[in-house]
Amino acid sequence: MRALSVVLNPLLFLLLFGYYYPSVTVRPKDGWKVYSSAQDAEGRCICTVVAPEQNLCSRDAKEGQLRQLLEQVQNMSQSIEVLNLRTQRDFQYIMRMEGQFKGLRSKFRQVEAEGKTQVNRNFQELKGKMETLQPLIPVLEQYKTDAQLIVQFKQEIRNLSMVLTAIQEEIGAYDSEELQQRVLSLEGRLRNCRSRLTCGKLMKIAGPETVKTSGTRFGAWMTDPQASPTNNRVWYMDSYTNNKIVKEYKSIADFVSGVESRTYNLPFKWAGTNHVVHNGSLYYNKVQSNIVVCYCFETGRVVTQRALENAGFHNVYPYTWGGFSDIDLMADELGLWAVYATNQNAGNIVISQLNPETLQILGTWNTEYSKRNAGESFMICGTLYITNSHLTGAKVYYSYSTKTSSYEYTDIPFHNQYFHMSMLGYNARDRALYGWNNGHQVLFNITLFHIIKTEDDS
Secondary structure (H helix, E strand, C coil), X not given: CCCCCCCCCCCCEEEEEECCCCCCCCCCCCCEEEEEEEECCCCCEEEEEEEECHXXXXXXXXXXXXXXXXXXXXXXXXXXXXXXXXXXXXXXXXXXXXXXXXXXXXXXHHHHHXXXXXXXXXXXXXXXXXXXHCXXXXXXXXXXXXXXXXXXXXXXXXXXXXXXXXXXXXXXXXXXXXXXXXXXXXXXXXXXXXXXXXXXXXXXXXXXXXXXXXXXCCEEEECCCCCCCCCCCEEEEECCCCCCEEEEECCHHXXXXXXXXXXXXXXXXXXXXXXXXXXXXXXXXXXXXXXXXXXXXXXXXXXXXXXXXXXXXXXXXXXXXXXXXXXXXXXECCEEEEEEEECCCCXXXXXXXXXXXXXXXXXXXXXXXXXXXXXXXXXXXXXXXXXXXXXXXXXXXXXXXXXXXXXXXXXEECCCCCCEEEEEEEECCCCEEEEEECCEEEEEEEEEEEEECCCCCC
């Protein structure tokens, strides 16, 4: 198998480590995200794809800083111009006053020469001259103040020039348009790199990042992994029962700030918190039943609904925290899934792959893990990962591969920051886990262990 060779510029690093260094840990800088790790079929190398968070690829921050600095320079230039005009005016006034001062000196000499007889008359004349010079005092004071301001402005301009020079050196001689094209090119390379990575095995869960704190202790929030890169709508479903209101937000930013774009009133209330949005439709468990409902957001109607045969419901086989979490609907790279338990499988977890359009079961796998002993679960690349608790100290304890119909015990810890996890769902587009953690909406980054595909692979 030929090794994958990807050459990217500073916005993306593909780090390769030799076979003899499998334990090397990549520690990206703040704001950078580990997308995945990989090895070839013979285990000769580990590949870790590290890329910046989406907002770091934007020029907005630097361009905004440059705009602010340029505005400061323009403001100071205008202020200096005003001061310059004022000091020129004051200087001309002072020149006129200087002539009058010289005249006063002559008068004083004349008084000394002519004696006391002329003192009274000349004193009155001098008094009048002094009154005409009285306005000169505030002008001189203002002149001194303006001179100090000019010195300060000059120093600030020197400082700004240094900052502008540093930014110019950092971003180089490229204009904004060319930089944007380079960013788009790098993003394309990143997508191409990721497309060469096959479905991988979960290795690590990092985080969480707290996105928002809202709602009750139990609920669900999600984005659509099938949506286009520009479609970042968020759906929010508070509580695990007695509710059928879904709130929609146009973006994560709107979600954080609480700016709703639309509200949907579902025809049936939901049970539990294990819902999923897939290709524009919401899939959820209808309350007090084992019926799965497919609701289309675009039409505002139920597309289809179907019962999961023999699936327990209404707290017969919930996760450890209860909450009518009997039926867990999820999506991954391979499609739509339902996770539940049946009497026929002795209350152990059953995995079924569903047709998204008809909800017919495409395949079913029986595990040996008790549904009531599971904290939460999620699917990645056709493998079900199960946590052993919903409380502090939980870890991913068990996994079941639908590809090989086999299981293994794992030991992947994750930080249950707010002590009670009532929803955990994987998003294949974001390569992240969405969680509802005791009234906090959180995100976990994940690291997958990949097999690299090459053009030689069939």
